[in-house]
Amino acid sequence: QLQLQESGPGLVKPSETLSLTCTVSGGSISSYNYYWGWVRQPPGRGLEWIGSIYFTGSTYYNPSLKSRVAISVDKSNNQFSLKLSSETAADTAVYYCARQREEGNYLGNFDYWGQGMLVTVSS
């Protein structure tokens, strides 16, 4: 059974960079036809896609966050990571990592999710 687990600091200071890692177990991050993505959810609000990566390193970012986001993959450790710079209180959210199932050459839907991790931006 595929499992994903987010890790990283739960508190980030304003203007600093958020760094999270997602560890994949029970399957290979180098699988064809699957992307690996990040989704966030501010408290009490809806879901927002941050970006996705393929095991080859190809990345796709939400245009509204593109200038601040970097996603990378570490195939040897079966992990992928998120960096979001210039944090503000508006970035306070539960951050999920998830597997994306490619469909018809499109990024596709999320079929496996991590449990989520609350990251608070505060001084």
Add this chain to the structure above:
Amino acid sequence: DIQMTQSPSTLSASVGDRLTITCRASQSTSSWLAWYQQKPGKAPKLLIYKASSLESGVPSRFSGSGSGTEFTLTISSLQPDDFATYYCQQYNTYLTFGGGTKVEIK
């Protein structure tokens, strides 16, 4: 950007009711649309993909339909486990989620 608008934002219903949730896209997404169920404190769960395909393991009371800019999620007979928030997501152009529909107990 493709904007996704769900309606209603909140829905009060009883066990056994037939429910329909609508998702409208600001431009065509063809059939590249998914539906998710989310319960408080939990990650979303995939229900429907490609507008009408039922994800493995999801009860058959859930169904999806539509194409282009208008989509619906139907629950044929609401069960106690179905009280949750539902989101649509397009993946025709990048990815965008709808604002969510909370299904509450009447």
